[in-house]
Amino acid sequence: MEPERRGLRKGGDSKESESWKRHIILQLKSRDSKQKSRFQDLIRSYVNLLERCSQKAFITKGILSATRPLLLPSSEDALSSLKTSTGELAYKVVELQQQIKIKEALLDKQHARLSEMENELGVVQLEQGRLQGSVAEVQERNQLLKSEYDALLEYYQNTDTVYRKEKLYGSELLEDMIRWKQQAAARMNSRNERRVRAREAGLHKKLEVAANKKLDIDEAPQSASLPSSPLSKRSESGERLERSHGRLFRSASATSPRILNSLRDLFERKRRGNSVCSLEEDLYTPLGICLAARVPAKAIYSVDAHEQGINAVRFSPRSALLATGGTDRVIKIWDIKAGVLQNRGTLDGSNEGITSIEFDSTGTRILAASYDKSALFWRLDDCVPKFTLTGHSRKVTAARFKCNLKQVVTGSADRTVKIWDLHRAACIQTIEVLSYCSDVVCSEYYIISGHYDRKIRFWDSRAASCTQEVPLQGRVTSLDISPNHRELLSCSRDECLQLVDLRMSNTRMVFRAEGFKCGSDSTKAIFSPDGCYLAAGSADGAVYVWNVSSGELETRLSDMHRCSITAVAWSMSGEYVVSVDKSRRAILWSDV
Template structure:
């Protein structure tokens, strides 16, 4: 009996142990079930999120395709309008030429006929000569027809050339005798939908070009200190980094973030051609002295020379550093770089003639109107002027409060070369006197943004007659809005 009781106690203990284990397993199962349910719920949520994002991605792709399609349709429409306009113009010219009467000198023809009869054998051997004379006589009073034929053969000879021989020569431009220091902004306007990266006046100061992140270059007529929109130049796939007018003011060259430079005529909104070949953004594009060539600098550490007649690169200069800006003279190219050096290149041999070291990254370069002085702006918060006749002679310009806000800050000479102008990170415009080396004035609060991405300050090389006191300054600040103004107009000067 005792043995049975002892075994019963043992069995009861085992039973209790098994019950405890069953409870533990049950609790473990409950915990796993709760975790499973949580994971399943999270899976459903993530699956739903994935589905929504997939739908959103499809909608964005369709929207992008639709926008591209609309942009293509818009561009095709513009091209068709331009083609139709050219056809109408050509038709009118042909009709005008057809209505023109051609007068032939009868006396000359009679004399020519008599001479031809007396020299029958010679004229039989050389009929082309007589026909040539008759043609010249007939067209002597119709220069338009002759010019049209000449233009046709000239166009065929040039092939894809974008420049006529007349455009390869500098047109005479006026000289600014003196510039006055501005004191106020004459005009403020919202010019672009997005940030503005570049501004430039034409040689006559009556036309202003602005370009920025919205991929568009806008041309503005400057009249009485006011800006009036003339036309928008399309064609760039990304933002504009630099703008340059040729000396005649009829052609525009622009650099772009899309690794190319573009060429327009001011009377045509579509680019005449696009220069491609750089592997990174093009930071600067400038006309060379002859106008038949242009120079581009890029973040891909190269400087390229392009032939406008062929719209092709004819020379590539490999550099060891990011090129931030370039300027061109008659026989050499000057480039500024992030390795704190300014390099002088012989454009005929593509060799570096000289290097000028600075204390900071070079953000911009500018040549004085007489091409005797070079201005550089760098990240060490100073401007330097190098005398190109004595390249080791340098003057440094600083000011309390002036800060070079970014790697593309611009500084320029005034039209007469007596002042330096630069924009600061605090939103002010600083003006130095080149002759004295002192800060002439600081124009605070000219712009609503003290910190900005790309400040651009540009001064037009104004065309002025003797006896007038002229100069104008345009400052543009960049971050979605242009605040700008040509600070001196002709009316302002005459009133003074």
């Protein structure tokens, strides 16, 4: 018990400041007092028994020494009884000692467990201190983050306020701009109407003079075509001028210089204004004439026309201008003078590369397709697009004027062909064409599209339905329609060109040549302006020209391009051919 007290006293002295230790000490003391009170009676009884035993032993020793000779038998009985009582007491003492040892072992175990708990408590206290430090750090970081969040929230609120003000200001500016544009458009329309009325009056007088004018010609033209005019009337002598839109003059009698000069005097005039709405002017513009195209024989001029590769090239119907478009996002206009390409200007506005170019029949407007999912419309007297046709979800691969010049057809990689109204600059019809569309051509009622699924499809634009499919052996890269609108030329990745008879809708002739190979999925092949020849560029940098009548290769123009040719163009006069390639070079070819 004494070691236990010392242990408790030592523990109490070292940890008096901690309440839980004091509580344990108090419990131990209470248990000690309870157990000690139980053993006090045993200890006192044991001491009394020892004293009595010692007294009895002393008395017995004296009695035995005094009365040994006389009372031997009786003394033996007393001794035996004394031994009996002493043994019982000793047995009880032994039992009590064993119980004391057991209690001391239990107490030692309790002390060991108490020390273990103290050690664990120390470790837990250290961990608690560490966690409290971590909590303090986290709280400090949270406070910093909260301060930053409050600052960002305040900045956002201020920025949002500024944004709303700017948005309101922008909407006001847009409304003002729309109002100004409407007023400017009204003024422009008024001026155009006055010009048209004045032109109609002048044209009416000229038509009357021309109708009364007598011409001496040996053979009268049987089908001379004049541009259709809503203003032409019957002449006083009853003669009537025939009108049509889609054909070039081809008969020798119709191309008499005296007739042509008379017609030119009637219809040539200086174009004024920038409005795209006065489409009536186009009806009176003379068309280009080609009696016979000449097969080019040599390169007469070479120029790096763009900063990057060139994708498209096109001559104007009057053969005076050439347009090229490339991946540098611009269209460049060129004059051909004395066998030299002279840069006349640049048309900007596209956000990505140009994929195709087409002039209208007047040669004053340009339509281009672009990689930026749109088609753009320019007038040559303005370098900024008049408007942009947007609505496709992927790049626009082709854009063409319809025969009436009031509508435009575009083909796209998004597997659609769209028809647009130029008056409203809006899509009026969308045709699902089932496959990637690489090129389109148009007639009055039909749209013809070429596709990556190796098919040419004929669409009725009035019903948006496919009327016929012509299968090929390779991906279609380009389409072109003959000047007489009777034959369709296709170029495909099976390294050949094919003619399709539009009257029979079947393949008429296949054109191949050793070494000819399509360099890309957008390689362009074309008719000559008289329809007698075909021209296409090859991956080996050569221009191949075939004769339509014989089907044989007419010539191969090489040694000028360094890489694959993407497109070729043939002037309406039949005198020049221009080829362009991916390395930004343009080559002018001629027969002299």
